[in-house]
Amino acid sequence: MTPLLLGSAVVHAGALGAGVAWPGTWPWALGAVVADHALLTTAGLLPTSAALGPNMRRLPAETGSKAVALTLDDGPDPAVTPQVLDLLDAARVKASFFCIGWRARAHPALCREIVARGHSVENHGDAHSWAFSLYGPARMRRDVSAAQATLSDITGQAPLYFRPTAGLRNPFLEPVLASLGLRLASWSKRAYDTRTADVNLVVQRLTGQLQQRDILLMHDGNSPRADDGRPAILQVLPRVLHAIEQRGWQASGLPRHVTE
Numbered sequence: 001m002t003p004l005l006l007g008s009a010v011v012h013a014g015a016l017g018a019g020v021a022w023p024g025t026w027p028w029a030l031g032a033v034v035a036d037h038a039l040l041t042t043a044g045l046l047p048t049s050a051a052l053g054p055n056m057r058r059l060p061a062e063t064g065s066k067a068v069a070l071t072l073d074d075g076p077d078p079a080v081t082p083q084v085l086d087l088l089d090a091a092r093v094k095a096s097f098f099c100i101g102w103r104a105r106a107h108p109a110l111c112r113e114i115v116a117r118g119h120s121v122e123n124h125g126d127a128h129s130w131a132f133s134l135y136g137p138a139r140m141r142r143d144v145s146a147a148q149a150t151l152s153d154i155t156g157q158a159p160l161y162f163r164p165t166a167g168l169r170n171p172f173l174e175p176v177l178a179s180l181g182l183r184l185a186s187w188s189k190r191a192y193d194t195r196t197a198d199v200n201l202v203v204q205r206l207t208g209q210l211q212q213r214d215i216l217l218m219h220d221g222n223s224p225r226a227d228d229g230r231p232a233i234l235q236v237l238p239r240v241l242h243a244i245e246q247r248g249w250q251a252s253g254l255p256r257h258v259t260e
Helices: 003-021 023-044 079-090 101-106 110-114 137-155 173-181 199-207 231-246
Strands: 066-074 096-099 120-123 215-219 250-252
Touching: 066 079, 066 231, 079 110, 079 231, 096 101, 096 110, 101 110, 101 137, 110 120, 110 250, 120 137, 137 173, 199 231, 215 231, 231 250
Parallel strands: 066 096, 066 215, 066 250, 096 120
Antiparallel strands: none
16 A cells, blocks of 8 residues: 555544544544545546556666657557557557557457557556546446456457556556556656647657656547648657657667566
């Protein structure tokens, strides 16, 4: 348990004990519980926080100091993902694709192609619901495990990482991931590239003050159209790869083997 979750358990136990032993303290006990829930909610709204459990926000040191990870969310998209794969092939680099379960079922051949080209397919939930962080443990487990089963069956490669919708979660997630052998992976740089088609802005967000062992978040699914009418990621990705290469670093996907 993280310090926040351990403290939460203590608060709940203490509030219950105080309320039973001294009934007049119920308002104070209830206030403590409400404040605790506010802290837990805030932690769940911070995608790169580790307050609710382990969270890979940067590549581990064992991957090498010159590595930068490429991760792409919300696919597979038959109108975009094949072109992204071609760009990655041309640059001879690999990436991790966080795929949505229902989209994978709609385009299984594309998921298999991602893996056939040497990339990894990771778990981005089955429904990709914006209400994911409000799910209870049973519903959360159903969603994550459904995507895990789909992606494993289609590709023959079980995902090692999970990323919730927009990175939002609650305290129920970590026990679910632990039971499924998954690890939470967030990012150190986020492009917000589903909200803007300004290629220069997106590239700046990803490459400005770029550091070794950064994890970059981009999208092959839900990519807006740039000025030329093409998905913005198709202009963003080559420039990001060039920035990494200029520094003498190596772009890659998330590691398939991680030492704790």
